[in-house]
Amino acid sequence: MVMHPVLMIAIPLLSAFIMPLIKKAHRYFAFSILLLNTALSILLFAKVYNEGALYETIAGFSPPVGIYLAVDNLSALLAFLINIFATINFLTSRQDFRFSMLYLLGVAGATGIVLTGDIFNMFVFFEITAVASYALVASKKDRKATEGAIKYMILGSVGSVFMLVGIAIIYSQLKSLNLYDIAARISSMDPKMMWLSFSFLLTGIGVEAELFPLNGWVPDAYEGAESNISSFLSFGPSKASIYAIARLLIIFSMSRTYELALYLGIVTLLVGELAAFTQKNTKRMLAYSSIGQMGLILIAFSLMDKTSYAIPAAFFIIVSHASAKSALFLLSDKDGFGDMSSKYAGLAGVLSLIGMPPLAGFWGKWYLLMGVADEKIWAVAAIIIFSAVIEAIYFARYLYKNMEGKESSRNSIPAAVMVSISIVMGILPILYNMAGGVLNA
Amino acid sequence: MLELIFTALLVASFVTLFVKNGRVAAVISLIASLLPVAAIIDWGNEFGLKIFSFGLEKSMDFSIAGITMHFSVTALAWFFGVMIFFLIPPIMLFSYSFFEKNRGFFPFMLFLITAVFGILLASDFLTLFFFWELMAASSFILVYMGRDRKAIISYLSFSVLSAVLILTGIALIYSQNGTLLFSNVAFSADEVTVSAIILMIAGFAVKSALMPLHAWAPFVYSKADEPFVAFLSGGLSKMGYYGMFLMLFALPGAKILQQYFDSTVATYILALIGAISAFIGTLLAFMEDDLRKLLAYSSIAQLGYIAVGFGIGSSLAITGALFQAFNHAFFKSVLFLAAGAVAYRTGKWKISELGGVAYKMPFTFMAALFSIFALAAIPITSGFAAKWLLYEAAVSNKYIFITPIMLIASVGAFLYSFRILYGVFLGENRHDDIKEAPLPMVAGMFLLVMPLIIFLIFPGYMLDMMHSALVNAGIGTVSHTNYVISTGMASYNTIAVVVGMMIAMIPAFLIYVLRKHRNIDFKDNFLAGEPYEIYGHISMHAANNFYKPIEDVLMPYLRKGATSFYMALYNAMGRVSKTVRRIYTGLSQDYAIYVAVFLLIIMGWLIW
């Protein structure tokens, strides 16, 4: 079989290192790699959808030496999303070959996080994507970018260390790094050790997943980076890591961890939305808003054990956020919707984020509130309502601010294409059926 | 067939998106907007408006990608459809002259119509909510084109508030019933269902600008394009009441509320809120100098009456409420369009800057005058019958607070009506260089005035039209013939009024005809023949601070209104937001400490 999920990680990873050799054509080459990867992800998804979840061990080595992949519907879809957004985003790149190289590394890492079934591999991919991201943020040569990158790197390194500690604890107890194996035997762990490892892992991944209060780097890094890199950060590493947290929650499937995730999600949501509320700088505002949205995704994931709406809710919020917020970041290099496509991308993006049909955000909102109402968690419902209104207010202000500007972003067409994905996902809700969701009556 | 209408509307919407010329876009939109009208006329054969039929189906299940949307026409939806879709072709006619260039009004208006068509046809909550949000999104874009900060912010935030409230309600209903189909939902008097009903009614109340959720209306109504505002006030506000009717009577939420609270307190509060909206809206309206804001407050007031009717809940009251909704749809559209026509010619919105327009634009004035008669419920238009039914209902239910508030609000309507008539149309003629509005505008306005006159003489037809909606909801109807409505308390004979008026007009007419008069420009009279230019600096238009004396009395009580409450809330949130942002100090060492503290806290929380 030609199609093997590891190709999706291996091809960009290897071609990233070829980049320095083909300086001139690097852009075309990288773009075709990304396109190929997207095609592969579609094939992978088709395969997983037809044949069920896929478990592959690479090259006969058993973990931790070999790579163990575990692909289910949701992860295949996420891999597809990351790759297609990466492809579209790449169209806006104007940087040199070093950018293409780092970008491919980052994409490979993010795809790896989503597809891997092994906790140590996950760590490795985290490192790959994180290092690539630090460098990408720093690639814009000004003070702000450097400052953002340094903060990102400091926190990211602390996070990696914590993550490694968590993995070490698990390995010392269970002598296994396979996620499914760990999940099956987690109850045999010493409870204190288990909680200890969970705390370390959550803190480690939480830095990348922009959870409060681990997300100090977010506003600075997003603001400092070039707008297409901010866009990459918002659909790539952050989405992969929030998915990693979801996997973590499934492994340590205890009501307490879900509860913790719920509280964490609520706090992140509130802090993000409130911080964005009066933020005047567009990119910082979008960054804070991303924090809020990550909180919302975490809330959705934290209801996984209780209601079947949780996963489709999280999936659609991820789609909507990945497409719309990335598009808005792309547009954020100029203040203003001067041309038709940036108008369209800006408006549709905002409408998707606040949950209006026919955009993906609508289904996210629909399933999340369905799930919350199913569980009758009144406080959460109230917080979601509150944050939705806050979000509407600052996005309305954002739209107003941009309406007046005559100039428009250079990235408007790719942004419009990105937002269109949100529309396609919104019109064809079949995709969440595939994501393991449930349908209405 | 039904899919065809949806598709045609969407295609028209898409096509007009790329038509630059406003006239062409208007013609396309006009033709497209006739499709739902045709559908309504066709369905009318079943529901009481027998004109012709081409056999359009009444229900449809539309499956896309695993989701099934259920559509079917109910008598209720049909009645609201009559009210809303008949508005649109005249508005499009008006827009033909109003928009020289297509700036985006036509495509999104058509999209909006599609959404409204979907809402009315929806027979499950998912479809309802989906199209509700489509409506919110497309109307937001239309508001967005008005380019006003307050309008954009308030409209989007209130739309989202409305959406999440409704969605929470729907989710709760789904969690109780396990179904989203209206026909399968069975309410029971438990607290989940009751809170779902209340949440949804609050959500719908946002769209119908019921106090205290009305704060968006003055900003939006005063800044968006007039034809859209005409539809927003005339048509879209009724969608909120459609939702309320659905919740309260079609799925008998009112009965559930009554069972749960063991009294009619919940619906009584709705009626009281409606009456207070009517009252405060009226007071705010006559103090307003911006014509569009005045009309906005007037809309809030007039829409309040509908809520009163729903709150009272007797067959009389609901008949009155639906009648009022119908009248309001038409007269308020005409008023907004007339305001648009005046602004189209003069470019002014402030009442104190206008004046004497009636002499130059007599037909616009006639249309506005008739609508004002309807608005003030003067019994030479159908406006009276609706309010009369509501008063009768309130008195026969012995509502001693609501009835006087409603009545006095209606008296207050005279005050702002005169403000419009005098300030804009009469008084000093300040515009010598303007012409009557273009023919399509005038035609559009007069088409919208027609129903007000038809249903003056035959209010029975209106009651026939809502008959099956009321019977299906188990409410019962008011006994009537074509021109006599009788309630338990009294009856109202429109023919007696019309014939009586003709008789009563004889002496006045004789005096008018028998004694000849000559016309003198009022300036000559007032200035005793002196040339006007000498006194050019004297304003002969008493329009600044027109109701100053009463404003001075009332303003201290009205200053602390809902709007200032929202502003205070907004500012407080701003302060909270600034405090929250202090967490992000920008120092890496602080962030590193956060990480460590976080680790310790969750570790502690998990282990102990």
Place this chain on the structure above:
Amino acid sequence: MVDFLIKIAVIALYTTIAMLVGILFMGIGRKIVARVHNRVGPPVYQGFIDIAKLLTKKTNISHGWIYDLALLFSLTGIILTILFLPIGGVKLLGTEGDAFLVLYLLAIPALGFALGAGASGNPNAAIGVMRALVMMLSYELPFVITMIALMIYYDTSSIAQIVELQRARWAIMIPPFMLAAAVADMALQGMLMEAPFDIPTAPHEIASGPMAEFGGKHLGSLMLYKAGTIVAYTTLFVDLFLGGGVVMHDGSILSYIVNFAVWFLLILLIFTLSLLINASFPRFRIEQAFKFYWKYEALLAFISLIWVYLMVIS
């Protein structure tokens, strides 16, 4: 058809008499006020002289077609209102409508009048209309509350029915309605624009207010309208609180004459009362009038309404 013609004839007769009574009252009014002020005053038929003079003037000035609407609307509206009021127990069209209809019919002449005043282009006229409208807002609140009290008590909103139900006992005999009648009488003072609530026309102050620019047939018809309002408002009061002046119920010709006479005396009484108050009080400013009606009057009216409500539900 014959019935219809007879009905038309009766209507014509009654409205003519009502208007004549109104004009007479204008003269009586001036006479009474003059006597209170210790003047001689004009003769009681002065109203007829004035109106005849105005309607026969050769020079009639109009300021456009909207200005002419004042003439048409005001006279039409007031006659229409009188048609819907039972006069001395005779219901011309009284059974075809109710008290709410009458309230709104009364708005037709007022609005027409206001249109004409606005069209006259005189700022003083607009100020007068503003005051009249604010006055209307002021007195309507207590008045509608008392009206609602009656409707709730008699469980009908038809004025004809209310008159019928007062056969045994006039409403004013019932304790809460004594209070209500007192309130309504003060409201009547505002409706008739008599002092202390005469600021809308404000003689000697703003050149007779809304009528500043009127003359000839226009002013004549407005005087007819004024005469009509006196009859309409006093009759409304008599119908609501004093049983419409109906004392004989046997339906004979005599009963019609007697009832008519009683009605005449009652409205004269009410009008005289109003004139006496008018003659002895100075003028409220408009905001004072507003406060008076919305604070004290409305409170009293509301007390009577609650009282009636408690009586009805117990």
